[in-house]
Amino acid sequence: MKKLFVYFGISTFIFIFSQIYEYFSHGVYSNFMVFAFLIPFIGLFIPSLINIFIKREISDSAKLSWKCGIATLTVGSLYKGVLDIYGTSGNFEMIYLTVGIVLCIIAGVMTALGKNKKSEDILKEDGKAASELK
Structure with missing residues (x-):
């Protein structure tokens, strides 16, 4: 739940940044700058919100690749907007x-090919407790 607030905060910060930048650009604007906030909103906030309900375990490497892609x-959209x-x-x-697209595709492939079970569930199937591994 905490991540939802962080992702929403990132989207809000980018929205405010783009509005301030547009204000000081003397009436010139770019759609890349104006709509840049939608990338983290749609790419981070919405999937995290959905994942609260479906509770799918995603590997850390897939999450990292996805976040780096987003x-x-x-940043590319903001850069293009400035230019x-x-x-x-x-x-x-x-x-x-x-x-960015390649990183997101890699994350999608890693998620699709990854195991859907949590590590604790796998240990239970093997008859081991998590404390035995320490």
């Missing part, structure tokens, strides 16, 4: 998009 896409507001372009726009 962070890369968010659009300044009226220029850069070389890294496609790199952010590609790396």
Whole structure:
């Protein structure tokens, strides 16, 4: 539940940041900047909210890959928004998009191929207690 507040806070911070940046850009705006808050909202907050109800165990490496992918896409969107507001372009726009999508795909594959059981359930099937492993 604590993570939900953190993810919502990240989305809110990015929304406020983009609104302040747009305010000081003298009426010039970029959709990449305006809608950048939706990336962590849809990519982190909503899945975490859904996972509260379905309670699927996801490996730490898949979570890390997913979070890195969402962070890369968010930073890339903000970067593209800044460049659009300044009226220029850069070389890294496609790199952010590609790396972010690849990281999210890797996380999806890891989740799909990963085991759905918790480690405690596996130990119970083997007849061992978690304290025996320490």
